[in-house]
Amino acid sequence: MTPELTPLRLPDTDAGWEPWLAERAESALQRAAALRDELAAAGPETALSVWNRLNTELAGVFAISSLLAQVHPDPALREQAEQIEVSANRFRSELMLDARAQASLAGVDPAAPDAGGRRVLAHALRDFRRAGVESDDATRERLRALDEQLVELGQRFSRGIREGGRSTAVPESALAGMPADWIAAHPAVDGVVTVSTDYPDTVPFLSFAHDADARRAVTESFLNVGWPENDEVLGELLRVRHEYARLLGYADWPSYDAEVKMIGSGPAIGDFIASIAEAAQAAGERDLETLLQRARRDDPTLAAIDVSNWRYWTEVVRREQFDVDAQQVRAYFDFTKVRAGLLEVTGRLFGLTWTPVPSAATWHQEVTAYEVSLGEEYLGRIYLDLHPREGKYNHAAQFVLVPGLAGVQAAEGVLVCNFPRGLMEHDDVVTLFHEFGHLVHHMLAGRHAWIDFSGVATEWDFVEAPSQMLEEWAWDADVLASFASDADGTPIPADLVARMRAADEFGKGFLARTQTFYAAVSYLFHLERPDDLTARLAELYEAYSLVRPLPGTHFHAGFGHLEGYSSAYYTYKWSLVIAKDLFSAFDSADLFAAEVAHRYRDLVLAPGGSRDAADLVTDFLGRPYDNAAFQAWLETPAEPVR
Structure with missing residues (x-):
């Protein structure tokens, strides 16, 4: 069918991206600036319409710049996109501190618009308040400066993860247990194989490689992405967020963050995390004990299930107790x-x-x-x-x-x-x-x-x-049989899917506790802003995660959700x-x-x-x-x- 609206036309040459991005962003910001002036002078009959057009322009700039900053192959283009994000955020910060714009919207009769317009108006006035438009001049100026810092720090944190990938050299013998296609894609050079921290490299290695020392080395690389640079960046990001929230009259960043979410309040985040941790405790301990007992049959000296071996021993238990061999399963998922x-x-x-x-x-x-x-x-x-x-x-x-x-x-x-x-x-x-x-x-x-x-x-x-x-549709036998087939075209058997589902249920307790650990890091780092993030991380591992950490690793430096979700990973x-x-x-x-x-x-x-x-x-x-x-x-x- 012929679309009524024309899709965005992207550049069709590598050289075309930089001028295209610049022109698209600059023209949209110029239109937004004109609409900001129009909003300041608008009467109650037109203010909401202008507000909608202004935010449409601004949303378009944020969309294209945030995407290209993360995916474009050219580092210079990614940097250009990041700078556009900074400019767009500066514009938005100034807009939300503009008393003239706020006054125009405040002049709209709340009963006049339709239901959608009333909702837009209420949210806009709330967001102006949350930006600090009613603060004194000095406070507004400080909020403006902090907002720019937050953008710059968030970009640095994400960039540190995106560009801070590592690799681990392991002996060719460490590939024992690995799938044949993975081995074929990782040829040895002088008897050594390189394992990157990309998920398609790391996760299979931690799941199937028999060599415990090699798994530990790969895990250490994986959990040190972004370290040490992101430790300092994250610490500053936490402090700036806290100051921003305090200037607006909130007790802390989680309280500011939660106000516009279903959960409603910062302390409720902590209560929710605690409730899930308690609910998952018994099941988690039961499953971890099963893993540990099975692991000690092969290694009687093993002290604990930790982040380098839980995937491996989970696969062993699923293979032996549930008759699910992940390497057999993956043959159906081209x-x-x-x-x-x-x-x-x-x-x-x-x-x-x-x-x-x-x-x-x-x-x-x-x-x-x-x-x-x-x-x-x-x-x-x-x-x-x-x-x-x-x-x-x-x-x-x-x-x-x-x-x-x-x-x-x-x-x-x-x-x-x-x-x-x-x-x-x-x-x-x-x-x-x-x-x-x-x-x-x-x-x-x-x-x-x-x-x-x-x-x-x-x-x-x-x-x-x-x-x-x-996700439930990815577990249904009939659904999977419609596209999951092996190299001979044989669909995945229903009884295998049933065993896969049963095997997946194993471990849900300790994995739920792992999620509460992530959520606790997200919430408590923002609430407490500890001077030593690594030391506090170790305490939170002890309190929430049933799977033990590895000394010398710094999970928080590569935990990208601390930028986007901030204190709300409980989500x-x-x-x-x-x-x-x-x-x-x-x-x-x-x-x-x-x-x-x-x-x-x-x-x-x-x-x-x-x-x-x-x-x-x-x-x-x-x-x-x-x-x-x-x-x-x-x-x-x-x-x-x-």
């Missing part, structure tokens, strides 16, 4: 088939069509593009950037390229991951479904008249729930509670039942940020959400399938 299957599954589930656009210009030859439609309605375009490369963002996330706006611009989104180019672990498949859930959310919610509602614009501690729920478990409840509305015997799938699409995903997340969930479930499904899942022990 990347190309998985990608095609993902599009087929999500298309069928949500009524979407993904049409390849092989002629589309991209920033790298491995990036693929698709036009997206819902029935006869054109939604926009997506890009899939799914393999690792030097200088690229090294986790998994969905980025906005263009925020959708009804009648103005079609939504465009980008999935950025780091998967193998050949066979995938099933965990990779689950991650792909999870991250694609964000992309579906972005596209379906890109049809609002207000830019504030566009895409994944719900409260930040809800955004993971739809993606976590979509993943908070969202999982909701995701389990959402999934309870589906029939596990028919995951493609159109009535419930389309109702979920229309009531939870398509509304974007137009309503509070709790209300969206209530509309879908017919009741407020609760933790019953999550608690039942957590407390049910893993049982081998006989």
Whole structure:
């Protein structure tokens, strides 16, 4: 079908990117500046409309600059994008401290706009207050300076991770136990093999390599990404965030951060983390004891399960007790088939069509593009950037390229991951479904008249729930059989999937405790701002993680979520509670039942940020959400399938 709105035209030559990015950003910021002046002079009848247009321009600048700063192959272009981010943030900071702009919006009769306009107005006035527009001149100037520092420090922290990858030289003999395709992709040179800290290198090595010393060495490299530079950067980032929150009258950064989230208050974050840690304690200790007892059969001197060996011994237990051999499993997950299957599954589930656009210009030859439609309605375009490369963002996330706006611009989104180019672990498949859930959310919610509602614009501690729920389709035997097949074309057997699911349930207790450890680092680092981050990290390992750390490692220096999620990493478990409840509305015997799938699409995903997340969930479930499904899942022990 011919799209009503034209997709963004990207440069089709390497040399074209720098001038294209400069012109696009500069012209958008110029239009935003003119709209800022227009807003200051606007009457109550037009102020909200001007505000919407202004934020559309600004959102576009942030979208393209934040994406290219993380994915473009050219370091100079990434640096250019970072500088544009700084300029855009400076503009936004000045805008939110502009008393004239705030006064224009404050003059709007709250009862005059429609429901969407009333919500936009309330959020805008709240955000002006949270920016400090009502503060005295000296305080506003300090807030402006701190805001610039936060951007610069956040960029430095992310850059330290993105460009701070390491590698470990291991003897060729250390490859015993590794999959044949992994070995083939890592030829030895003079009897030595190099293992990078990219996930497709490190995770399989830690899962399958028999050599404990080599696994330990690889883990040490993996957990020292960003060290030592990011230690100082993070410490300063924590201090600046705290000062910013205090100047605005909040007790600390978590209190400031939580005000606009479902959880509501900073102390509630600590309470939630403690509740999940307690709920997972018994199951976690049970599973860790199983790992330790099995490991001591081979190594009676082993003192504990630690971050270098938990993956390996978990695979051993799953292989022996659940009859699941991860190397056998990965033979069914060829990347190309998985990608095609993902599009087929999500298309069928949500009524979407993904049409390849092989002629589309991209920033790298491995990036693929698709036009997206819902029935006869054109939604926009997506890009899939799914393999690792030097200088690229090294986790998994969905980025906005263009925020959708009804009648103005079609939504465009980008999935950025780091998967193998050949066979995938099933965990990779689950991650792909999870991250694609964000992309579906972005596209379906890109049809609002207000830019504030566009895409994944719900409260930040809800955004993971739809993606976590979509993971369930990566565990269904019928779904997997539709695209997962071995080299001979034989679909993955249903009984193997059942054993995989049972095996995956093993370890959920100690892995939940690992998540509470991450959440505690996120929350307590911001609350306490310890002088010695490494020492405090060791204490939090002891308090929350059942898996022991390795001395001499500095996980926090490479924990990228401390930049984006700041004090709110608890989000993943908070969202999982909701995701389990959402999934309870589906029939596990028919995951493609159109009535419930389309109702979920229309009531939870398509509304974007137009309503509070709790209300969206209530509309879908017919009741407020609760933790019953999550608690039942957590407390049910893993049982081998006989």
